[in-house]
Amino acid sequence: MLNQFHHTAEDMIRHNGGRATAGRIGILAILLAEQQAITHREIEQRLPQAQQLDRVTLYRALEWLVEKNLIHKVTSDDRAWRYHANRELHSHQHAHFKCTGCAQVICLDKLPVEANWPLPAGYRFQGIELTVKGLCANCC
Amino acid sequence: MLNQFHHTAEDMIRHNGGRATAGRIGILAILLAEQQAITHREIEQRLPQAQQLDRVTLYRALEWLVEKNLIHKVTSDDRAWRYHANRELHSHQHAHFKCTGCAQVICLDKLPVEANWPLPAGYRFQGIELTVKGLCANCC
DNA sequence: CAATAATCGCAACATTGTTGCATTTACTTG
DNA sequence: CAAGTAAATGCAACAATGTTGCGATTATTG
Numbered sequence: 579m580l581n582q583f584h585h586t587a588e589d590m591i592r593h594n595g596g597r598a599t600a601g602r603i604g605i606l607a608i609l610l611a612e613q614q615a616i617t618h619r620e621i622e623q624r625l626p627q628a629q630q631l632d633r634v635t636l637y638r639a640l641e642w643l644v645e646k647n648l649i650h651k652v653t654s655d656d657r658a659w660r661y662h663a664n665r666e667l668h669s670h671q672h673a674h675f676k677c678t679g680c681a682q683v684i685c686l687d688k689l690p691v692e693a694n695w696p697l698p699a700g701y702r703f704q705g706i707e708l709t710v711k712g713l714c715a716n717c718c
Numbered sequence: 719m720l721n722q723f724h725h726t727a728e729d730m731i732r733h734n735g736g737r738a739t740a741g742r743i744g745i746l747a748i749l750l751a752e753q754q755a756i757t758h759r760e761i762e763q764r765l766p767q768a769q770q771l772d773r774v775t776l777y778r779a780l781e782w783l784v785e786k787n788l789i790h791k792v793t794s795d796d797r798a799w800r801y802h803a804n805r806e807l808h809s810h811q812h813a814h815f816k817c818t819g820c821a822q823v824i825c826l827d828k829l830p831v832e833a834n835w836p837l838p839a840g841y842r843f844q845g846i847e848l849t850v851k852g853l854c855a856n857c858c
Numbered sequence: 859c860a861a862t863a864a865t866c867g868c869a870a871c872a873t874t875g876t877t878g879c880a881t882t883t884a885c886t887t888g
Numbered sequence: 889c890a891a892g893t894a895a896a897t898g899c900a901a902c903a904a905t906g907t908t909g910c911g912a913t914t915a916t917t918g
Contacts, residue, residue, distance in 0.1 A: 597884055597895060618874080632898050637875065639896090655793040655847070657874065657905070675837065678844060686837075697815065697826075700855030704818060707795070709847045715840030737864060737915055758905075772867045777906065779865090797874070798905065 583607035594646040601631050602639050606648060606663065615652045615660035615674065615683040652683055653707060673708040679717030686710065723747040734786040741771045742779050746788060746803065755792045755800035755814065755823040792823055793847060813848040819857030826850065 587606035588598045596602065608624045609616070616624075618636060625631065631639070640661055643649040652660040652674050660683050673686040695703055727746035728738045736742065748764045749756070756764075758776060765771065771779070780801055783789040792800040792814050800823050813826040835843055 599884070599896065601897080633874090634876080634899080635897055642896095653793065653795040653849075657797045659874090673835075675841070684838075686835075695813075695826075695850050697850070697852065698824075698855070700858060701815070702853040702858050703850065704852040705850075707849045707851065709793075710835050710837070710843065710845075711847065712837065712844040713842040715838070718840060718842050739865065739915075741866080773905090774868080774907080775866055782865095 583610040586610060590648050594648065596642065596646065599639075600629060601635055602643070604629055604631075605636065605639050606643060609643075609649055609661055609663040612662070613684065615662035615685065617658045617660050619658070621661070652709075654683065654709070656681070671706060673710060675710045675712065675714075677714040677717055678711050679713050682714060684714075723750040726750060730788050734788065736782065736786065739779075740769060741775055742783070744769055744771075745776065745779050746783060749783075749789055749801055749803040752802070753824065755802035755825065757798045757800050759798070761801070792849075794823065794849075796821065811846060813850060815850045815852065815854075817854040817857055818851050819853050822854060824854075 584603055584607045587603045587610060590606060591598050591602055604625055605621060608621055618633075618640070621640075622630070622633075622636065640649070640651075644651055644661075647664060649661050649663050652662065654660055654676060662685060674683055675686050676683045695706065697703055724743055724747045727743045727750060730746060731738050731742055744765055745761060748761055758773075758780070761780075762770070762773075762776065780789070780791075784791055784801075787804060789801050789803050792802065794800055794816060802825060814823055815826050816823045835846065837843055
């Protein structure tokens with residue numbers, strides 16, 4: 579079922595002038611197939627045995643995908659970044675939800691907070707990072 | 719000028735049934751004196767030479783202070799937690815601001831977001847972590 | 859002042875992430 | 889399609905943050 583995402587992934591990568599390597603395609607396909615934002619470790623686990631990547635390569639591929647705006651990074655409180663594919667839904671700013679029970683992270687559709695936050699004088703606004711915490715349906 | 723905070727710090731610690739050790743008092747005094755949330759490393763640097771603590775002791779003291787609700791932890795995107803003393807202002811939920819130039823973190827007074835966030839069915843809300851990013855007056 | 863439970867410090871380890879450099883590989887060009 | 893080359897990879901080594909176990913020290917209590 580991952581196969582259907584490989585073609586999309588390869589397209590996205592080529593359209594950004596990058597080399598369509600097995601690693602990048604595999605990673606992006608995994609992120610496209612995933613509903614939630616996942617960690618470096620979780621990506622590794624989902625990669626087929628035959629195609630394990632070096633940790634460094636994985637980090638560099640993710641970095642490149644973020645740079646090209648194909649995926650985005652989510653800051654979490656366990657010191658590990660989570661990654662999620664950018665669908666149209668996520669091209670704009672949005673909030674994330676993290677379950678305090680199972681640690682899963684999902685994207686919330688909208689960010690009902692004004693872009694112009696009241697900051698002290700002389701400060702310039704750039705963006706918002708918002709994480710809602712709670713329990714997901716399984717952990718309730 | 720830190721001395722004026724030592725007495726306050728010692729009081730706060732004793733009122734919570736903990737031992738008033740030099741380390742805890744020093745750490746809490748530093749956090750009380752500080753306007754912004756600072757990292758483990760920054761706390762270490764502010765401790766007088768004569769009274770350097772082991773990294774582990776520092777972590778454990780901070781953990782205890784958080785547990786007793788005397789300070790709070792701020793998640794950041796550089797994998798390092800920052801700590802800030804709980805004044806009355808911070809007993810409730812509030813947002814943080816992080817400068818993308820100099821990495822300083824300050825607390826924003828209010829959290830103008832409803833406590834009841836629209837979550838998927840079956841999810842339970844617990845709290846919000848909101849970080850506004852931008853440039854501070856010095857970095858603009 | 860002695861007893862004791864809390865705290866500390868050291869050593870060792872775990873996890874996440876980064877850097878330098880030599881090797882391999884995907885793409886381009888003739 | 890056969891190089892040539894820039895881009896991507898893998899390895900080794902390092903850095904930063906944080907944790908665990910355990911024996912030594914110390915603040916508090918009586």
